[in-house]
Amino acid sequence: xxxxxxVSIIVLSLGSFQAAWSEQASVYVPLADGGDAPAVKVAKExxxxxxxxxxxxNDPELQEIVNRVxxxxxxxxxxxxxxxxxxxxxxxxxxxFSLADGQIYINTxxxxxxxxxxxxxxVLAHEAHHVAAHHHIQADTYRRVRGNVAGAxxxxxxxxxxxxxxYESNYRQIAQSEYSDEMEFEADAQSVALISRxxxxxxxxxxxxxxxxxxxxxxxxREAASFNTAESLxxxxxxxxxxxNGLGQSATxxxxxxxxxxxxRVIEMTIDDYIRLDRPGTALKFVESLIKARPDAFLYAAxxxxxxxxxxxxxxxxxxxxxxxxxxxxxxxxxxEIYAKYLAVEGGPERLAYNLESSVxxxxxxxxLDENSARAYRGLGNLxxxxxxxxxxxxxxxxxxxxxxxxxxxxxVLERLQHIKVELTKQKEAG
Amino acid sequence: xxxxxxxxxxxAGTMLILLGTQPALAGVCWWGECSEMTNEFRxxxxxxxxxxxxxxxxxLTQDGLFNSENKVGETAGLEDALANSLEKEISGLGYTVxxxxxxxxxxxxxxxxxxxAANQRYDEEYATIVAxxxxxxxxxxxxxxxxxxxxxxxxxxxxxxxxRMQIAGSSSTSKWASAIGGHDGKAGGINMEFGLVHAxxxxxxxxxxxxxxxxxxxxxxxxFKKILKKGDKYMQDIAETATKKMPEFDEALxxxxxxxxxxxxxxxxxxxxxxxxxxLDDLLGGE
Numbered sequence: 008x009x010x011x012x013x014v015s016i017i018v019l020s021l022g023s024f025q026a027a028w029s030e031q032a033s034v035y036v037p038l039a040d041g042g043d044a045p046a047v048k049v050a051k052e053x054x055x056x057x058x059x060x061x062x063x064x065n066d067p068e069l070q071e072i073v074n075r076v077x078x079x080x081x082x083x084x085x086x087x088x089x090x091x092x093x094x095x096x097x098x099x100x101x102x103x104f105s106l107a108d109g110q111i112y113i114n115t116x117x118x119x120x121x122x123x124x125x126x127x128x129x130v131l132a133h134e135a136h137h138v139a140a141h142h143h144i145q146a147d148t149y150r151r152v153r154g155n156v157a158g159a160x161x162x163x164x165x166x167x168x169x170x171x172x173x174y175e176s177n178y179r180q181i182a183q184s185e186y187s188d189e190m191e192f193e194a195d196a197q198s199v200a201l202i203s204r205x206x207x208x209x210x211x212x213x214x215x216x217x218x219x220x221x222x223x224x225x226x227x228x229r230e231a232a233s234f235n236t237a238e239s240l241x242x243x244x245x246x247x248x249x250x251x252n253g254l255g256q257s258a259t260x261x262x263x264x265x266x267x268x269x270x271x272r273v274i275e276m277t278i279d280d281y282i283r284l285d286r287p288g289t290a291l292k293f294v295e296s297l298i299k300a301r302p303d304a305f306l307y308a309a310x311x312x313x314x315x316x317x318x319x320x321x322x323x324x325x326x327x328x329x330x331x332x333x334x335x336x337x338x339x340x341x342x343x344e345i346y347a348k349y350l351a352v353e354g355g356p357e358r359l360a361y362n363l364e365s366s367v368x369x370x371x372x373x374x375x376l377d378e379n380s381a382r383a384y385r386g387l388g389n390l391x392x393x394x395x396x397x398x399x400x401x402x403x404x405x406x407x408x409x410x411x412x413x414x415x416x417x418x419x420v421l422e423r424l425q426h427i428k429v430e431l432t433k434q435k436e437a438g
Numbered sequence: 439x440x441x442x443x444x445x446x447x448x449x450a451g452t453m454l455i456l457l458g459t460q461p462a463l464a465g466v467c468w469w470g471e472c473s474e475m476t477n478e479f480r481x482x483x484x485x486x487x488x489x490x491x492x493x494x495x496x497x498l499t500q501d502g503l504f505n506s507e508n509k510v511g512e513t514a515g516l517e518d519a520l521a522n523s524l525e526k527e528i529s530g531l532g533y534t535v536x537x538x539x540x541x542x543x544x545x546x547x548x549x550x551x552x553x554x555a556a557n558q559r560y561d562e563e564y565a566t567i568v569a570x571x572x573x574x575x576x577x578x579x580x581x582x583x584x585x586x587x588x589x590x591x592x593x594x595x596x597x598x599x600x601x602r603m604q605i606a607g608s609s610s611t612s613k614w615a616s617a618i619g620g621h622d623g624k625a626g627g628i629n630m631e632f633g634l635v636h637a638x639x640x641x642x643x644x645x646x647x648x649x650x651x652x653x654x655x656x657x658x659x660x661x662f663k664k665i666l667k668k669g670d671k672y673m674q675d676i677a678e679t680a681t682k683k684m685p686e687f688d689e690a691l692x693x694x695x696x697x698x699x700x701x702x703x704x705x706x707x708x709x710x711x712x713x714x715x716x717x718l719d720d721l722l723g724g725e
Contacts, residue, residue, distance in 0.1 A: 028564065052511035059514060059540050060493070061550045097554065243712060283555060284587070285562070341566055401722050418591065419584055425714045431721040 035084045035139040042088035051108035057094075062116060066099040068269045072124075073113065077207040080128045084139045091135060099280040099289075101219050105134040107143035118270060120218050120278035120293075125202060125211030132198035132205075133186045133212075139400040140197075141253035142190045196248045216244040259349070278309045285342055286314035304377035309371035311407045314362040314394075318346055319355040366390055382412035385420070392423055396436075462648045473632060473683035474575035475644035482691040484636055484643050486596030488534045490589075492553065493543070494520050494630075495561075500662045501626060503659030512666060519670045520603060520630065523677035528599070532687035536595050551591065556582060556589040559632065563642060567633070572645055575633075580642040582635045592639030597643065601632040603676075607662025626660035632677045691715035 008131065057063055077093045084091075091109040099116035104114075111126075111134045117407035123128050137143065186194075195216075199209045220240040223371065291313035298306045342350070349355050373383035388403035392397065404427070406418050414420075478484035498509040521537060527534050543550050563580040573579070590598045608626035619695045631647030650660065650672060665672060 049510060056510050056513065058544075061540065061544050061554075065547065169545065203470055223710075265709070284558060341563065343581070399703075405718060407720070415588075416584075419588075421711050421714060424718055428714055428717050428721065431718075435721065 016198035023369075025040065027032045031333065035082065035086070037085040037087075038144065038315065039322065041086055041141060041144060044144045044147070045151075046107040049147075050108040050110060050143070052409050054105060054110055056106075061095060063112075064095040065271075065336050066095065067117075069095060069273065072267050072269060073127075075122055076128050077111075078207075078356055080132050080201055080358045081135050082139050083202060083405055086141075087141075089138055091138070091261075093131065097276070097280070099277045099286075100286065103130050103134055105138050105143070105434050107138065107147075107289060109138050111138070115273050116217075116277050116280070119274045122218065124267070125207035126218065127217040128205060129198045129212035131216045133194045135201070136194040136197040137186065137190065140190075142186055142194070146186055161304050182320050185192070191243060192267065195243055196250055199247065199250060203254075209254055213244060213248050213251055218271045220244065232395070275309075278313075282309075282312055285316070286315045287323055287338070288320070291317065291322060302376070304373040304380040305382060307369045307373035307376060308380055308382035308386055311366045311373065311383065311390075313385060314369060316367035317358075317389055319350040319359040321349075321354075321358060321360075322345070344414070363390065363394075379410055381407050381414070384410060385416075386415075392427070393432075397427045397430045401431065443545065445682070464587045472572045472574050472647035473504070473645065473680075475685075476576055476578050476641070478645040479634075479636075480685065480687070485685070485687060485691075486634065486636060486643075487687055488595040488597075489528060490536045490558075490595040490598040490636065491525055491528065491537055492538050492594040492598055492600055493517060493520060493540055494601035494603050496520070496601075496605065498521060498605045498665075499607070501606055502606045507660075515668050516605065516665070516673060517603075519673040520677065520690065521602065523670075523674045524599070524601060524632070524681070525683040528684070531681065531684055532689075536593060539591065543560065552585070552589045552592050555633070556585040556598070557600070557624070559583060559585040560642075564600075564602060566629075567642070567645060568656070573645075575642055575645045578639075578643070580633070580639050581640055582642065583640045584636035585640075587637055587640040591637065595637060597636045598630045601629065601630060603630040605629075605660075605665060607660055607665040609662060610689050626662070626665075628660060628665075628672055628676050629690045630680055632680065644679045644684070648675045648676050650679065709712055 038044075062219050073093050073095065079090065081091045088107075091111065093111045093113065094353040095118070096112050096114050098114040099119070100114055101117040101120050102114045104112050111131060113130065117130065118127065121130070196210060198214045200209060203209045278290050278294055281293065282285065291310065294306055294310045294313055298310065350359060366386065369390055370383040370390070371385045373380045377383075384403045384407040388400050391397075391400035392401060401424060404424055408414075408417065408420060408424075411417075476484065496513050496517055498513045498516065500509055506710055512689065524539050525535050538549075538553075558584045563582060567575065567580055571579070590596070606626050606627045628650040629647070631645060632649075633642040634644040634646075635641065636643045660672070
């Protein structure tokens with residue numbers, strides 16, 4: 008039966024690749040016994056694990072948008088083991104992945120970067136094609152064969168023969184599925200066909216790749232994302248651009264759509280997640296790109312937070328990483344140690360001063376745009392607290408609590424205010 | 439010719455040494471020695487009375503002769519068994535355990551969000567801890583920060599335990615093959631650790647771990663079949679090993695009062711909000 012599956016995979020692979028090139032939406036040929044493939048069995052288990060571990064991000068409003076777009080763009084398949092459903096994951100990395108039985112997962116970070124619904128449709132269509140064309144099953148079969156061959160070649164002496172397992176079989180591992188370049192291009196090409204059929208501009212598929220390519224994370228490969236790994240995004244973008252041009256479509260089609268209002272929350276969440284995960288350089292670049300398009304008080308306050316979190320670290324990620332490589336492995340240092348190390352190297356204190364100044368400017372700009380910007384007052388409170396200017400810190404924190412009485416970090420701010428009270432009392436007593 | 443032969447021998451020897459030391463290098467800690475705690479934890483000043491036992495994050499691998507494969511479906515039962523055993527062992531030491539279940543997390547979006555943030559932060563530190571730096575726990579090197587404090591405060595406990603477990607079960611053929619090859623890389627084993635993050639400090643105040651691995655070769659190690667068959671027993675063993683060095687909680691030894699002025703030793707709900715804001719109003723007034 009395994010041989011039958013492999014043969015049908017090869018035949019189908021050739022068929023679906025040809026189909027991807029045709030202008031008509033392809034009709035996917037079902038895979039006999041595909042439901043018995045290990046990749047499908049594992050997909051079901053993974054779904055149970057995701058539910059159990061609460062991996063999915065539940066937001067009814069966002070889910071409604073996602074489902075609406077999915078309905079228009081997802082292909083009809085005859086395979087009984089495929090049942091398309093789309094879910095969100097709270098993760099700022101711009102990634103999406105799918106599983107053999109039709110589960111599609113979109114990171115909030117990817118959603119935050121896309122400019123309109125058409126681009127989101129292109130991403131969905133890309134992942135849907137991986138499923139409909141049985142790419143997971145093909146890749147899994149290849150992986151198993153390769154693992155066995157590699158294992159046999161390495162012999163029994165090696166403990167690392169084949170595919171090794173690493174700590175935690177979580178979604179990030181799954182997101183790094185090894186599709187071939189052909190599979191990726193095929194999915195890109197087919198996404199053009201699928202979104203065209205759904206009424207979206209084909210150029211949205213090109214623009215979606217361009218948006219992801221602009222992400223500063225990609226240049227340093229800090230976290231591999233399935234949407235980015237196989238072939239370079241630039242190459243993929245070029246190939247798909249030529250395909251769209253061949254269809255007689257202009258490169259600017261579909262770019263002028265707007266983001267649904269609900270996506271604003273995802274953008275804010277993504278910025279916060281980057282700062283929380285100690286990736287302020289990425290947060291800053293993302294915020295700056297948004298300010299360029301449409302500035303507002305929130306974005307300026309977030310810019311201030313990013314500068315503050317950067318501290319003595321450089322904004323450019325490449326420099327930041329090269330320093331880490333030279334000075335040691337990141338995994339062996341804590342956040343505080345990395346911070347201290349940057350402060351100690353040449354240019355560190357100057358960078359700290361620059362970032363603090365930029366931070367103050369950004370917070371002030373936020374207050375200028377909106378005098379009730381709670382986030383900006385909290386940022387100023389944090390900044391002055393770190394500089395031990397307790398009077399200024401106290402004033403800004405109190406203002407923040409008045410503007411945002413229900414904030415999640417109220418206990419944290421109150422605790423700091425208690426400390427500020429102690430310090431100010433000491434200062435008063437000292438005269 | 440002889441030179442080349444010597445060169446070959448040297449390379450082969452080096453390779454053998456490297457392969458031999460590989461399990462020790464790759465292992466997180468060895469033979470349950472990876473337990474450490476801060477002085478404040480040891481002296482009861484920061485010994486928690488109530489501990490939230492969070493769900494384990496685990497991976498299960500089946501090591502075949504040539505290939506290894508992550509197993510997903512089988513982990514749920516083992517994680518539950520581990521939680522049962524850890525709850526039993528930690529409770530047995532006098533602590534009050536508040537077990538946090540997946541059902542509870544899935545029903546409470548705020549808890550899910552806090553847990554997600556704390557887990558991410560913990561894993562960042564965990565990656566550092568397991569790189570031979572377990573001993574630095576005693577110097578309070580590792581912090582989960584506000585994420586850890588918020589979670590513990592939300593759960594109303596003194597500390598939260600973050601269990602992490604890696605299980606590698608070998609197939610019978612790979613065990614025989616490893617015995618013949620003289621290398622125990624595929625003999626299988628279970629590795630589990632948990633860090634205790636204190637609600638007051640957000641630091642990892644203690645870290646306890648254990649390894650279950652009874653030798654190499656066809657009669658040693660842990661086989662995948664056995665893990666599935668005797669999961670409860672293995673989980674009980676690993677929980678016992680990991681908690682072996684965990685000191686008992688003794689109410690009588692706990693300090694009566696902590697230094698309230700030291701902010702790092704304050705629990706969120708201990709802050710008198712009204713008093714703080716009133717006093718600050720006076721101190722900042724007129725500016």
